[in-house]
Amino acid sequence: MDQAELTTEQVLKRDIPWETYMTTKLISGTCLQLLRRYDKRPESYRAQLLDDDGSAYVLVFVNILRxxxxxxxxxxxxxxxxxxxxxxxxxxxxFHANSLANEDTYEPFLRLLWKGNWFIQEKSCKILALIVSARPRNQNGIVANGEASNSKQKLASIDxxxxxxxxxxxxxxxxxxxPSRGVPTxxxxxATLLKEPVVRSSFVQADGVKLLAPLISPASTQQSIQLLYETSVCVWLLSYYEPAIEYLATxxxxxxxxxxxxxxxxxxxxxxxxxxLKNLLSKGTLGAQMVDLQLPLVVQSLKGTSME
Known part of the structure; x- marks a missing residue:
């Protein structure tokens, strides 16, 4: 089967020889016990295991991927x-439990983005984005890392x-x-990660802004409408970031x-x-460009609709 078309359901039908991995010392006895308890069990049973000791299972998964x-x-x-x-x-x-404080829970997923087939890449991307977004922060939105002594290391690594x-x-x-899922993924x-200042700056430095423009075009199918919407969200998030505005303007x-x-x-x-457009209106020459592009007429036509 083409790896690109694999689904999670199909993959989970496999039987993995965990005992063999223990025999060859690739996993520990404790790891094997946890896997036996979790693997192939009903969803409700697994949910209870994760509620009771979720970080232990996360550690098992991360260690296997490592x-x-x-x-x-x-x-x-x-x-x-x-x-x-x-x-x-x-x-x-x-993935951010205190018991995993000394584990690099990001590394396997970051590595697999570049090493694996499409199924591996897509899942690694999705998982990594979720666990990065879930990292603990204090009230100011800064990542909370416990002791100040190790916070610099942690912050550097998250960057x-x-x-x-x-x-x-x-x-x-x-x-x-x-061909069809790389760009939407x-x-x-x-659309989620550009809320992060470091992602905005990295994206601009990587010359990513110009890669968005071709995706902003009228869409008709449900799939293309969603892509257009999420691309527009990306541009909207970038419109709050001054260095990106120059790229948007040119x-x-x-x-x-x-x-x-x-x-x-x-x-x-x-x-x-x-x-x-509202965010960009007062930036440099963008307001004048909008007038030239007949934005006032567009706004006028939107008035009186539910989109006003």
């Missing part, structure tokens, strides 16, 4: 994690993780690993946004485009 390179096993463990997080995205917090993830996302926008991830982004505002029938798309 130590075992057999493709079908890597796919299987990623599918287990994906299933666990899809059922309850808040479980991403388990590196985010930069590595942005690098992969930009690579997908330029040369997707999967990258945009979906960016690319074809502005006329494309106005064209979408003019022609799109999807309210959520038009709303985010209008919010973006």
């Amino acid at each position: 130590d075992i390179f057999k493709e079908d096993t890597v796919e299987y463990v990623l599918a287990l994690i994906d299933e666990m997080l899809t059922a309850n995205p808040k479980r991403a917090r388990l 590196d993780v985010l930069k590595g993830l942005v690098e992969w996302l930009c690579a997908q926008l330029k040369n997707p690993s999967h 990258a945009i979906n991830c960016l 690319s074809r982004t502005l006329p494309r946004l106005i064209e979408v505002a003019k022609s799109s029938t999807k309210e959520k798309v038009v709303r985010v485009v209008v919010l973006t």
